[in-house]
Amino acid sequence: MSIITRVSVEALNLSMNEPFEISLGTQYEAANVLVTIETESGTIGYGEGSPIAPVTGETQTTALAVAGETASLLEGEEIGDYRRLIERVRATFPGMVSALFAVETALLDAYCREREIPLAALFGGTVQPVTTDLTIPILSPEEAASTASRAIENGFEHLKIKTGNDVNGDIERIAAIHQVAEDAELKVDANQGWSVKETVYFASQMRSREIDIALIEQPVPKTDISGLSLARESVSTPIAADESIFTPADALRVVRENAVDVINVKLGKSGILAVADIVAIAKAADLELMIGCMLESAIGIHTSAHLVAGTGAFNYVDLDGNLLLAEDVIERKYGPRIDIKGAGHGVVPQV
Incomplete structure (x- = not known):
């Protein structure tokens, strides 16, 4: 397995078919977070989080900031050590569930793509x-x-x-x-x-x-x-x-x-x-x-x-x-x- 060389983060804003109302409020768009992790082999993994403040306690802005901060914890690390890395970022940023879901997904996606196996x-x-x-x-x-x-x-x-x-x-x-x-x-x-x-x-x-x-x-x-x-x-x-x-x-x-x-x-x-x-x-x-x-x-x-x-x-x-x-x-x-x-x-x- 290879080394993580780059973690990048960007906003992923997606419009909705129509406003989506639940008892906690109404969503007018999906203001999501996209995380990309690249390894030295050139493999790219993709992850996404969808912060909804009344549920996850995050906004898109806070989720983007936290996901971006994980780069210092991941770059230079071995992608095959994904379990330790996931535990590390979750211990560092407790409660930031959407941001860390995006990071975790990108890690596991990159790992599986390198091994050419499905996530399942x-x-x-x-x-x-x-x-x-x-x-x-x-x-x-x-x-x-x-x-x-x-x-x-x-x-x-x-x-x-x-x-x-x-x-x-x-x-x-x-x-x-x-x-x-x-x-x-x-x-x-x-x-x-x-x-x-x-x-x-x-x-x-x-x-x-x-x-x-x-x-x-x-x-x-x-x-x-x-x-x-x-x-x-x-x-x-x-x-x-x-x-x-x-x-x-x-x-x-x-x-x-x-x-x-x-x-x-x-x-x-x-x-x-x-x-x-x-x-x-x-x-x-x-x-x-x-x-x-x-x-x-x-x-x-x-x-x-x-x-x-x-x-x-x-x-x-x-x-x-x-x-x-x-x-x-x-x-x-x-x-x-x-x-x-x-x-x-x-x-x-x-x-």
Whole structure:
């Protein structure tokens, strides 16, 4: 293996098809970070982070600054020593999850490209297509139903519906979607917007309307682990944790407190190697796994898809971030199938 000769960082600004509203706020563009790592062999690895301040605690400006500072820790180092290097940058810049996801991805991408293996191979698997759901933001019932209809026409069989601003409005939105997508699997994501009482009310309304919900994701604030546990005890619908889990230690906590049925991991929260650790924890605890994303281009999405293919561990796949963008870094097809390739994550951005 060869030496890292250059780490470069730049802004990656991508417009969106339309504003994307969740209970934590509205995104009007993806203000992302692109990291490029080059080795002495001429191999180039690419990584991306998508900072969203209410979730990751970063802005694009802070993420760019931190990613740039990692150059002094990485240049001159052996690319094959990637685990030690990842631990080093994460110890130096704790909490800067989007910036370090971009750096970690670029490191592993360069390593795999040098060895001419897919990223999936690091996790014991092979390259194969991955199927994602489509996320429907907070819209009026009519707009949400129209979006769901288009998704079904384009082959999506799994829909994730954003909720959390007003539980009665949420119920009407989901009822409208169910009317046009009766055969689709429906998941809901409150992004911390409900109380336990509202979660119980929502679940009871779904039962009374005979609408089957596959899971309820992060209904209560991320620090309210006891609230997650109470919600899980109070409803029959599986409860998933998302924003409550960034680290393997967070995953251990929800396991010990019997707080959830499903753990939703995001590489943009935790990084690739830490997510592999969280996967092991969830499997040992006999919990289901979901993988999600931020507003990432094909770089971040394909990286996550390689982890899905490599581990074979995920019950739910929510990797549609690049489908919400008006433009991507590579040519893409609109639909539920993600065709990944290697070496590395297989994406060379055309930007």
